[in-house]
Amino acid sequence: MSNEFPSGVFRLQPAITEELDGYLRTLGLLTKGESILSVERAGEGNMNCVVRVRTDFKSIILKQSRPWVEKYPRIGAPFDRALQEIRFYRMVENQPAIASRMPALLLADPDNRLLCLEDLGTAGDCTKRGPDSPFTRQEMADVAHYLSSLHSLTAPGEIREQFSNREMRELNHAHIFRIPLDPNNQLDLDAIVPGLKQESLKLTTREEFRAAARALGDDCYLREGTTLVHGDIFPGCWMMTDSGLRFVDPEFSFFGRAEIDVGVVMAHLRLSRQPPDREAWFLESYHPPSDYDPQLAARFAGVEIMRRVIGVAQLRLGGGVGFRRELLDQSSDLLLGGVTAPR
Numbered sequence: 351m352s353n354e355f356p357s358g359v360f361r362l363q364p365a366i367t368e369e370l371d372g373y374l375r376t377l378g379l380l381t382k383g384e385s386i387l388s389v390e391r392a393g394e395g396n397m398n399c400v401v402r403v404r405t406d407f408k409s410i411i412l413k414q415s416r417p418w419v420e421k422y423p424r425i426g427a428p429f430d431r432a433l434q435e436i437r438f439y440r441m442v443e444n445q446p447a448i449a450s451r452m453p454a455l456l457l458a459d460p461d462n463r464l465l466c467l468e469d470l471g472t473a474g475d476c477t478k479r480g481p482d483s484p485f486t487r488q489e490m491a492d493v494a495h496y497l498s499s500l501h502s503l504t505a506p507g508e509i510r511e512q513f514s515n516r517e518m519r520e521l522n523h524a525h526i527f528r529i530p531l532d533p534n535n536q537l538d539l540d541a542i543v544p545g546l547k548q549e550s551l552k553l554t555t556r557e558e559f560r561a562a563a564r565a566l567g568d569d570c571y572l573r574e575g576t577t578l579v580h581g582d583i584f585p586g587c588w589m590m591t592d593s594g595l596r597f598v599d600p601e602f603s604f605f606g607r608a609e610i611d612v613g614v615v616m617a618h619l620r621l622s623r624q625p626p627d628r629e630a631w632f633l634e635s636y637h638p639p640s641d642y643d644p645q646l647a648a649r650f651a652g653v654e655i656m657r658r659v660i661g662v663a664q665l666r667l668g669g670g671v672g673f674r675r676e677l678l679d680q681s682s683d684l685l686l687g688g689v690t691a692p693r
């Protein structure tokens with residue numbers, strides 16, 4: 351993977367520039383008499399350059415993928431991930447139950463790996479929602495309804511193939527199933543929370559856990575399926591708006607198993623210390639595909655918790671090493687089958 355920015359490609363910056371002005375005019379996104387008033391980063395994403403552009407008449411979101419991870423430019427990432435995101439928005443645009451819960455794709459510029467999206471407002475995503483600001487029943491239903499609709503979408507084999515998103519899936523596979531459990535991964539866990547390295551050894555040196563994670567990753571996550579999954583449906587993609595939650599960022603989407611998304615939701619309800627009934631509220635509104643397996647969802651939840659505690663993609667969890675120990679215990683119970691998802 352090359353980290354060079356390709357020549358001839360428009361480069362989005364979080365600033366008002368002549369290039370941006372010219373670019374937006376060429377695309378028809380700025381009209382005569384309209385000028386840019388402000389450009390700012392839209393949120394706290396890591397992977398891409400995402401900015402909010404305000405003009406005299408409107409506010410829009412521009413999102414560009416580059417051949418690197420935006421927050422860590424030395425780490426390469428698939429340049430084409432914006433193409434998958436465009437593909438996803440186009441796939442669901444005629445499915446009101448899905449499209450109405452996402453921003454509208456106002457314009458796609460595949461050559462520049464750039465999307466122009468409807469601005470969902472500045473209330474932000476749900477990464478800061480913890481035990482003091484628990485999710486409401488309606489919000490859990492919003493997540494469930496979005497996923498139920500997504501997971502019921504069907505597509506013929508040739509479309510599913512175009513959607514395989516292999517490079518992104520392999521990147522995610524490495525960060526979820528392999529790197530956190532690699533004893534030589536060089537992650538300085540004690541710099542995150544003192545004592546975390548010692549806690550991590552309970553999982554990373556346990557062959558039963560390692561083998562179960564490996565099997566889930568290789569035999570299930572990487573396998574093609576028939577269910578459209580969002581692929582990264584954690585609270586950073588749940589946007590709060592006046593008319594309920596909306597969902598963004600389908601760059602890791604593919605046709606796989608519904609349990610992948612369900613497991614991520616379950617994991618993040620625990621990671622954000624939500625009261626236990628939130629999971630029940632979610633599950634009572636979620637309508638799974640006919641081959642849905644709650645044990646499989648629990649296993650995905652277990653691995654997601656593990657990788658968020660001892661992997662690269664850290665969250666602001668709060669709490670100390672004791673909370674992380676509890677989470678790692680839950681991870682082990684979920685992955686190894688001691689705890690199953692209710693349903």
Ligand SMILES: Nc1ncnc2c1ncn2[C@@H]1O[C@H](COP(=O)(O)OP(=O)(O)OP(=O)(O)O)[C@@H](O)[C@H]1O
Nearest residue numbers: 392393394395396397398453468469470471475599
């Ligand atoms: N359509 C939108 N309207 C309003 N805000 C948005 C919109 N899209 C994205 N944002 C804000 O920008 C943030 C980053 O967007 P997004 O998650 O799409 O980027 P990303 O770089 O892929 O993030 P990540 O590193 O989590 O994958 C969101 O969490 C949200 O706060």
Ligand SMILES: [Mg+2]
Nearest residue numbers: 395397599601
């Ligand atoms: Mg993303």
